[in-house]
Amino acid sequence: MTQITSDYISGLGLSSYGDKAAETEDDSLGQDEFLTLMIAQIKNQDPTNPVQNEDFVAQLAQFSTVSGIEGLNSSFEDLAQTLSQNQTLQAASLVGNRVLVPAQTAELSEGQGLTGAVNLSSSAGSAALNIYGPGGALVRTQALGSLSAGLQEFSWDGLLDDGSPAPAGAYTIEVTAQTDGATEALDTMIDAEVQSVTTDNDGGGLLLSLLGIGTVSFSDVYRIG
Structure with missing residues (x-):
């Protein structure tokens, strides 16, 4: 995330307080x-890595130090609204793309299959x-063999055991693995298509409607594409 430093301000043709202390108030960053x-x-941030609260507050504090201007409270709401609207517009480009999200259950369309992944902290025999x-x-069991640590993908062709x-x-969907002589169920993620993007009126975050899964928070997305 770009920090608003004196060099950054100068590069935009604006004057910082330190550089123009001797000039009139009209020449300072207002x-x-x-x-x-x-x-x-x-507006130019990455929707998958939005402005963090601590970064936002730090830049406001930096501005107060550089310019000495107070009374920004009335502008906070406008900035927050701009951030929310911009994130929604950028996230709208996800419609039609596929995302990987934590899930165990999904709707299967006839003649189709399901794909997903597990993230292992260590290898499984x-x-x-x-x-x-x-x-x-239980309608289908499929051997996955040994798995290495990290993200490991799986797929089901939509066929039963017969x-x-x-x-x-x-x-x-359940994935089990043998680790240290014991069988454990792993946390699964399912790959699904984004159908729509909406704003959570309660929390202000983004909600994705996924085909076959339902509504999930944008913050839960593990991978896009």
Whole structure:
């Protein structure tokens, strides 16, 4: 994230307080100029790595030191609204793309399959993919073999153990692994298409509507694409 330093201000053709202490007040960085810089920074931020609260506060504190201008409280709400609107517009470009999110259950369309991943902290000697049908019965077991530490992807072709296509419905995915002689269930993530992006009126964050999964928070997205 770009810090608003004296060099950065000078590069934009503006004057910092330290550089122009002897000049008139009109030549110093005013509130309007600072807000223009801040809004430009917000509009050009990465939606997957938005402005953090501590960075935002630090820059406001820095501005107070450099310019000596107080009374920005009335502008906080406008800046926050700009940030929220800009994030929503940028996140809207995710519609139609696929994201990887923590999930165990997804809706299967007839003739389709499901893909996902697990993130292992250490290697596993043996792993298996278990698929449970809408009624909770185990309908497919698929050996995954040994897995190395890190992100490991898996896929289910949508077939049952007898080779017939699984009917449409909600299926639960479970990945188990043998580690240190014990079998444990791993936290799974499922790959899904983004259908829409909305703003959470309660928390102000972004909500993604995912095909086959439902609504998840944008902050829960592990990977895009």
